[in-house]
Amino acid sequence: MLLAIEPTQIHDSLYAFLSILLEGAFFIFIGTVISGFIDAYLPPTLLDRLLPKNKALAVVVGGLLGAVFPVCECAIVPVIRRLVAKGLPLSVAITYMLAAPIINPVTMVSTFAAFSERGDAGVLVASSRALLAYGITVLVGLVMVRVALAAVLRPQIQAAISRAGAARDHDHDHDHDHGGATAGGKLVHALQVAQRDFTDVAMYFTVGVALTAFLNNVIPRDWIAPLAGNDVTAIPTLMVAAFILSLCSTSDAFVAASLDEFSYAAKLAFLIFGPMVDLKLIFLYSSIFKPRFVLILACVLFILTGVVCHQWGVFDHAAAR
């Protein structure tokens, strides 16, 4: 089981690295431009006004935001980073961040298409993927309601939240000249923020992609095949595979559908866990959250997804009889 790496595989890793980078650059760019405009144009009080006052209800709504504002997992991170800094409750932000790459129309259609193409029940897979992901993310969000910001967020994000909070509390009845609040000034600000967010996020993205590209090429897929026979091993195996492969949520279903030796429950675990936690996302999340929290979140999601998908598989078998 030792990894033997040939020199040409380094070239192959550079090739794979660039391919993921070329694919992801657009989505990160869009995410960071949105984040810049959020910062410049979204009043901090607006989120408070729009979201339900009840925190649990806000989390429930947060899990569905992806259906209205579809964003993939690369683009969501800079957006969330800025929304949290603007005062979006952490519990809602995390729910939206985890759910949006799965509960969005593009992902649901591609899941349906990938499984239908093979004569599988595309509607069932797409709907159960969305339903289970929604349940898991809302559950995590509800737990996050009770978690203190300081335990979770990087100090820079906490400082930004403090400033946003101060601005909300601040009496805006200033009598000095805010010439900078002109449309032009706001645009300059939005694009400066977008640039800074892009470089921050791209830095983490680059590290994550480099690791993904390397591992993707050197770890034999044959290793996972013997573990396919039993859900107890198959489900975690495919979740680890999803973590390493770091596929885009809009196309991962095509890979999952091809894993014929694995059960429906294991494929669901692959499709749910991957868009929430993968190697490149670990680095992207680290631009918002403390590393310890990222680790805990990844472990919790791993266990939760595994258990939920396993039970879903048991239920599905029982229903099929």
Place this chain on the structure above:
Amino acid sequence: MGIAAMLVWAVVLLSFYVSGRVESYIRPEYLRTCTLLAGLGLLALSLFNLRHLRSSVSCGHDHHHDQDHGGCDHHHDHDHAHCDHDHGLDVHDHEDTSISGNGALLAIMVVPVLVSVFYSQDRFLSAATIRNKGFVQDTNAVAARVEKEINAAAPGTVSKSGEDGILEYTLADLEKVVQRSPEGNLMLTVDQLFYTAGDAELQRVLKGQAVEAVGQVIPDPDSGRKNRLRLFILMVSCCAADAQPVSIAVEFPGKPPEHKEMQWVKVSGTMVYNVENGQKQAVLKAAKMEPTKEPANDLLY
């Protein structure tokens, strides 16, 4: 430094788009346009921020004053007219969430990209990488594409009725959509031949037929036969990193002719179908294998 790093990314993206190199990396239909848009967007953003560099540095007041004064009700009396941002919305965080130091930024964001641009060969070079990716086993993986290509004969025009009265797929049907080479071989693609292993009708039609196909070759140690190679092409969902090889076995009467691993070859021979490890396999009994040029569309999207 951030602007410089973004400019590097913009130039890389645009050069890949303009040179067409991007098509060896990502699904061209829609992601090619995304590369152009990202390149142009990053270029515009970099140049815009370069032009307005002074507007952020000329703003010399205390950027943490809102923290210092949070919740207070005093009146500011200094002049912010020169300052291009909005205090009222607390967009006063020029570096509030920035975590990338200049040196780290250059090392992490730019160096790996430039190294990859210069050293990547725009394709996979190693047979080990291909084997690690795992050969596609399920013929349904290519069903949508192949059924469109080789089952495209108009029903009833060529097909004949079988014993049960249902139209049978015939060689004439296949010849309507597949050309023959000057040597008389049916010119099929590797994914089409792979697909036939899961389609009994096509097997009936193709078994014993002279065919030829173009692909890359690597040894096939898993088969346990020294006279076998695997002929493959790469199928890509989104980008080259998710590529999976679609393959058929190529069997020679004796030792395979001299070849390089990963070389593009044209193989001609006769199709047979064997059951191996409990699964039907498409095997091309090769009569001839010759090096050929890498096709323009080397990746199967």
